[in-house]
Amino acid sequence: MKKQSITLLLTLLCMVSAMPVYAAKAKAQAPKQKFAGYLFTYFEGGGDPNQQEQLRFAVSEDAQNWYALNGNRPVIASDSISQSGGIRDPHILRGEDGCYYIVATDMHTFDPKQGWGSNPGIVLLKSKDLVNWTHAKIVLAKDYAKNFGDAYWVWAPQTIYDQKAKKYMIYFTLQRSDRKTLITYYAYANRDFTGFESEPKVLFSAKYGSIDNDIIYKDGIYHLFYKGNTKDANGREVQNGIQQATSKKLLGTWKEDFKYLDAYANSRTAVEGSGVFKLNDREEYVLMYDLYGSGRYEYQTSKDLYTFTEKPQSFRKDFFPRHGTICSVTADELERLQQKWGYVLSHQFESKGNPIIRDKHTADPAVLVENDTLWLFAGHDMEGNQRGYVMRDWLLYSTTDMKHWTEHPSPLRIEDFKWATSRQAYAGHVAKGKDGKYSWYVSTNWCGIGVAVSDKITGPYKDALGKPLLTNADCFNSSHSWACIDPAILIDDDGTPYIIWGNRECYYAKLKDNMIEIDGEVHRIEVPNFTEAPWMHKYQGKYYLTYASEWPEKIAYAVSDNIGGPYQPMGIISEIAGNSNTTHPAIVQFRDQWLFFSHNGGLPDGTSYSRSVIAEPMHYDADGRILPIPPTAEGVKEIKK
Numbered sequence: 001m002k003k004q005s006i007t008l009l010l011t012l013l014c015m016v017s018a019m020p021v022y023a024a025k026a027k028a029q030a031p032k033q034k035f036a037g038y039l040f041t042y043f044e045g046g047g048d049p050n051q052q053e054q055l056r057f058a059v060s061e062d063a064q065n066w067y068a069l070n071g072n073r074p075v076i077a078s079d080s081i082s083q084s085g086g087i088r089d090p091h092i093l094r095g096e097d098g099c100y101y102i103v104a105t106d107m108h109t110f111d112p113k114q115g116w117g118s119n120p121g122i123v124l125l126k127s128k129d130l131v132n133w134t135h136a137k138i139v140l141a142k143d144y145a146k147n148f149g150d151a152y153w154v155w156a157p158q159t160i161y162d163q164k165a166k167k168y169m170i171y172f173t174l175q176r177s178d179r180k181t182l183i184t185y186y187a188y189a190n191r192d193f194t195g196f197e198s199e200p201k202v203l204f205s206a207k208y209g210s211i212d213n214d215i216i217y218k219d220g221i222y223h224l225f226y227k228g229n230t231k232d233a234n235g236r237e238v239q240n241g242i243q244q245a246t247s248k249k250l251l252g253t254w255k256e257d258f259k260y261l262d263a264y265a266n267s268r269t270a271v272e273g274s275g276v277f278k279l280n281d282r283e284e285y286v287l288m289y290d291l292y293g294s295g296r297y298e299y300q301t302s303k304d305l306y307t308f309t310e311k312p313q314s315f316r317k318d319f320f321p322r323h324g325t326i327c328s329v330t331a332d333e334l335e336r337l338q339q340k341w342g343y344v345l346s347h348q349f350e351s352k353g354n355p356i357i358r359d360k361h362t363a364d365p366a367v368l369v370e371n372d373t374l375w376l377f378a379g380h381d382m383e384g385n386q387r388g389y390v391m392r393d394w395l396l397y398s399t400t401d402m403k404h405w406t407e408h409p410s411p412l413r414i415e416d417f418k419w420a421t422s423r424q425a426y427a428g429h430v431a432k433g434k435d436g437k438y439s440w441y442v443s444t445n446w447c448g449i450g451v452a453v454s455d456k457i458t459g460p461y462k463d464a465l466g467k468p469l470l471t472n473a474d475c476f477n478s479s480h481s482w483a484c485i486d487p488a489i490l491i492d493d494d495g496t497p498y499i500i501w502g503n504r505e506c507y508y509a510k511l512k513d514n515m516i517e518i519d520g521e522v523h524r525i526e527v528p529n530f531t532e533a534p535w536m537h538k539y540q541g542k543y544y545l546t547y548a549s550e551w552p553e554k555i556a557y558a559v560s561d562n563i564g565g566p567y568q569p570m571g572i573i574s575e576i577a578g579n580s581n582t583t584h585p586a587i588v589q590f591r592d593q594w595l596f597f598s599h600n601g602g603l604p605d606g607t608s609y610s611r612s613v614i615a616e617p618m619h620y621d622a623d624g625r626i627l628p629i630p631p632t633a634e635g636v637k638e639i640k641k
Contacts, residue, residue, distance in 0.1 A: 043323070227274065287302060353634045452464060614631070
C-alpha cells in the first residue's frame, strides 16, 4: 500500500494526548469539553468547477448561522492530498486521543477524463490542532486487489471510534464494477491513520442498497442514517430519501425500519448526504441533508433520533455546501481556526490608527451611537488588489473608546435580498426607529435601495419588504442605471426620519414612522459638484450635508436651515483619499467629540476596489464651519470615559 509520509512529531503528540488509538485497557475518560461552537467541513456546490471539489471549513456559534472560513476558498488543495485531484463528502471526527480525523471520497467529477467514472479511493487526514494536517490515500482496487480489484465507487467514507475495540473504524459505501449493489463496508484504521489495518468487511447491507451512511450513538443504541430507497416487484425504484437502521452493537446486526425521515421523501425533491450531530447546549440532534438538485441545505431536529420535526429549516450561510459534516469545537479551537483563516465570528482587537480594520477590506462607513457604544457599519470589499467591486455582505463593529473594538458576525448579506439580482452589496446605513427596531438601508447598484429590519442591532437582519424601497424610477432627474445608491438616514430633532441618497443627483424623502415606507413625495437637493455618498447631520440647529464631490472624489459639504434647502456650499473638507478614487463620509458625535469617518486604499494590497475605513477627529470654528480634515496615520486617539 502506498502511503504519504507522516510528521513524526504530530504522530507522537496525538499518541500521548489522552487515550491511545490502541489500548489494552480502557482508561478514565477525559473531562467533558466545554464547546463554544461548531465546525462544518464540506465541498462547494458553486463557483469555479475546478475549485468546487476541495475541502472547505465554516464555523458557527449556534449551528444555524454559518460563516465560511478563508473566504470560502479551499483550506487544503485537493491536488495535494488526493489521487484524482478532487475530494467529496468530507467527514470530520473529534478523536478520543486529542486528534481530529477527516476522511473523504477521492473523486474529481469535473475532470473530463474522470467524471463520474471509477473512484476506488479514500483520502485520510489527521491533525492535532485543526490547522495543520497530514494526509494519506487508500486505493481499494490496488491495495486489496484480490477481493476488491473490481471496486468501482468507494463513496462517502466516515470514521467512528469503536469503544470496545479501542480503534478508529472507517466505513464507506462500495459499488463494484457490475454496478448491481451498494453495500456498506468497514475496516479499522492503522495506528497512524494512513491506511486500513486489514481487508474491509461488510458492515451493513440494506435491502435496496444505501449510500452516505452516518452512525451516531445514543443511549445504548447505534443509529445508522443513510440514503435509501424502495423498489417495486419489478425492481423499479418508487421512493427514496433518508432512512435509518439501528443496532446495539457497532458491527451489527442492523435492523432497518424502512421509514423515511426527511420531509421530501414523498415529493420529487431529492436529498442525500445526511449528517447527524448533537447540539452543544441541549439534548437535541440535528439531521441535515443536501438537496443537491436545488442547491439547498436543510435540516430537521429530534430529541430521540427516532422522531424528527416535520418542517425543514434552512441554515443561514455565505456558502453553498455539498455533502458535509459537523463537529463541536471549543472557544480555543474557534480562535485557532480564525487566526489561520480569518475572523468571521465575534472577536476583539485593538486599532493601531488608520486604517481601523486591517484583516479585512472595509468601505462605505456608517456610524450610530447608542448609549456609550459607537457602532460602525461597513461594506466589505472581498479581496485585496481587486480590479472591480466585489461586495457580497456588510460588516459590523463596535467600540466604547475608539481603540478597543469588537467585530461581530456579518448580520446582512446580499443574498438576503432575493430581488437584488445585481448581487452587489453597496453602501448602507442603519437607524433605530420609534418602535425600537433597527432598519438597515442598503444599495444594490442598479436594483435599488432595500431595507432590512432586526430587533437587535447585531442582527441578523431580514428583508422587510421583499422588494426595493426606492428604485431608479424615484430618481426623476437621473438617467443612468446606478442613480439609486448610497442611502443615509437623518432622524430629525422632532423624531421625523428622512432618507437621503443618490449618484450625480441628490434626493431626499420623508419616511413613515415604520421606517419602511416613503411618506409623501421624493425631492431633489441642489448642491454643486455632487457625485455620491451623502451624509446628513445637524449642528447648532443647521443641516449639514456632506458628500463625495468630483472625480477622483473629495469630501465637500453644504449647510442649510431646512432639510430641503437651499444649501450654501462650504467647500472641501477632505481631499482625495489615498490610493482610492472614491471616498464616503460618515459623521457622528461620540462622548463630546465629533468624529469623521471615510475610506481609502490604505492597506498594502489596497486599491480603489479594496478599501479601508479610517477615522479622524473633526472640529468646527466659531462660525460653525467644519475645519479641514487632513489624513493621518494616527487617526482618532483613545476616547476615555
